[in-house]
Amino acid sequence: MREDRVPTMEDVARAAGLSRSTVSRVFQDGGNVSPKAQIAVREAAAALGYVPNLVASGLAGGSHRQLGLLIRDATNPAYGHLHAEMQRAATRSGRTLVSVTAFRHEYGTAEVEGLRRLAGLRVGGMFVGTGVTSAEDLRAAGTGVPMMVLGRPNTDPLLESVSYDERAHGRLVAEEAMARGHRRLGVLTAPVLYSRVFDLRARAVRERAAELGAVAVPLDLLPVAEGVARALDAAEEQGLTCIVCPVDYVALDLLRAAAARGTEVGRAVSVVSFDGLADGLDLIGLATVRLPVAAVAADAMARMDEILRTREPLPVRHALHAGVFVDGRTLGRA
Incomplete structure (x- = not known):
């Protein structure tokens, strides 16, 4: 040769x-x-x-061995862990996973284009790990292959999903705060367009707090640097004893801002969050909800296998998996 x-x-x-x-x-x-x-x-x-040539071998095999994954913002530990677990699930299933990464806060346009790129690679099915693009826009992408939403809750009657139970997570955070005597919470919120997941978590916290007779004050998150400063101001001015952050990286920004002010988190004000996946959170002692990433990935791959093996269309399924609360020093008693 x-x-x-x-x-x-x-x-x-x-x-x-x-x-x-x-x-x-x-x-x-x-x-x-x-x-x-x-x-x-x-x-x-x-x-x-x-x-x-994986594309050619997938076409020749005719068995839909090659699957696509659209992942959002791999710098976020939640998406990075989901990516890794999906790769493991694909390997166990004897399939190849091709991924395309969008970036934070491009409001869906990059994600739809990513789906079209995956379709061009002749994948047999697609997983969509994103908290931004609407179900309608995902369906309108017209990929022509089975598509499944990962991570974020979805109720679209035409779109499969295997998701984290974010409503249960928000309610769990409210209950844990109430159990420690907190009756006035500050809840950092963002528009649905910024993150559907953030919005659902915040609404669930406020809903459960109201049911338990507590006050949950919505606080503007954006821009984040200013949002965490406003939250600390509100804690002092309005007597809020606990601040709920929509995600761990926001909670870390809040902890930095509190340290700069000399505010002792866990005593002067408590902080609780969601995701629980970044390295070192146990050393920081951040109270958070840990997402069931491995369970979602395994369930999603098994379901896609079932869809691709079955000749007749299956009823659309929306599966939810709940995570666990991880206690930490940042959530003290009121």
Whole structure:
């Protein structure tokens, strides 16, 4: 083989002493290929510098092995963990996951374009991990393959979802605060367009607080640096003993602002949040709700397997998974 020529599957087969069909099966799913042959194929491919064409192999296999994942803002630990768990679930399922990442607060346009890019890769199904783009816009993307919302709650009758139970999480936060004697809460809020998840969490906290006879004061989050400062001001001026943040990275900003003022969190004012996935939160002692990321990823992949295996359309399912409350020093007694 000439050094300037790109190696082919036939080259790998020749080097491994196996048939081209055996090499093809190894790179598709390894089915009906002995471990010894799989090792020979992969060693030959590595020696030749051969990289399989996953799009072509997915089309040839006709088994929808290649799936797409649109993930939002991978710098956010919640999305980063979801990405990792979806990759693990895909590997266990014998599938390949191709991902496209949008960025925070582009209000859906980048996400719809990402879906179209995934469709162009001929994926057999798509997972959408985003808190911004509406169900209507997702359906209007017209990808032509099964689509499933991940993470955020969804009630669209035409769109599957496997989600975190954010309403339950918001109610849980209110109950934990009430159990420690807090009767006046500040709840940082943002518009639905900024984050549907933030909005749902805040509304659930306020709903449950009202049911328990407490006061939950909505506080403008945006812009975040100013929002956390306003929340600390409101705590002093309005006698709010606990501030509820919509996500951990906002809570960390609030802790920094409190430290700069000399405000002792957990004593002068308590702070509680959502996600519970960033490294080191246990060292900080942040009270938060930990999302059930692994459970959502495993359920979503199993459901997509079921959809792709079944010839007849299945009834649309909306599955919810609840996380757990993680106590911390930032939530003290009122």
